[in-house]
Amino acid sequence: MTTRTTCGALAALLIAxxxxxxxxxxxxxxxWVRASGTNAAAHLVDLWNSTHSDKIELTTIPDNQMVTxxxxxxxxxxxxDLVSFDLIYxxxxxxxxxxxxxxxxxxxxxxxxxxxxxxxxxxxxxxKIYGAGFTPDVSILIWNKGSLQEGRPRxxxxxxxxxxxx
Numbered sequence: 001m002t003t004r005t006t007c008g009a010l011a012a013l014l015i016a017x018x019x020x021x022x023x024x025x026x027x028x029x030x031x032w033v034r035a036s037g038t039n040a041a042a043h044l045v046d047l048w049n050s051t052h053s054d055k056i057e058l059t060t061i062p063d064n065q066m067v068t069x070x071x072x073x074x075x076x077x078x079x080x081d082l083v084s085f086d087l088i089y090x091x092x093x094x095x096x097x098x099x100x101x102x103x104x105x106x107x108x109x110x111x112x113x114x115x116x117x118x119x120x121x122x123x124x125x126x127x128k129i130y131g132a133g134f135t136p137d138v139s140i141l142i143w144n145k146g147s148l149q150e151g152r153p154r155x156x157x158x159x160x161x162x163x164x165x166x
Contacts, residue, residue, distance in 0.1 A: 027054060029081035029082055030056070030082070031056050031080055031081065032059050032066070032080040033061065034063045037134065040134070045058045059080070063086075070098075074096075090123060090130070090131065101128040102132075103127075
């Protein structure tokens with residue numbers, strides 16, 4: 001196993017991204033992250049870089065440009081070593097063969113047993129694992145239980161007190 005593969009697999013486990021490039025020896029790795037994940041990525045890249053000889057160079061991509069940039073990069077052969085993108089696109093990239101199988105490296109890591117099953121499931125295709133969770137989504141569903149029970153759901157934005165007190 002090369003240094004880049006080992007570091008890449010561990011980085012994927014720690015910062016939950018997928019390796020797109022083929023393994024080779026290098027002193028640095030590149031990582032693309034959506035703008036919405038920049039703060040978390042910067043913190044974890046700083047942690048990685050402070051404790052490893054292989055450094056990660058972080059590039060922020062506007063959220064609405066990530067998929068296009070990745071697809072264009074794949075066609076041009078210019079992709080990052082690590083990427084954090086919206087999990088909704090993970091199946092498409094796995095099925096297209098754009099991601100590297102990390103199964104053996106991830107399962108060999110002693111921390112793998114503590115990875116949330118949902119993160120493993122979303123990054124698994126045909127029995128191979130192509131990534132791990134990075135940042136949980138903050139999407140939530142809020143409803144006014146009283147209004148729904150009365151059969152009068154509201155639409156639009158309500159004041160905070162409306163949500164707490166039906």
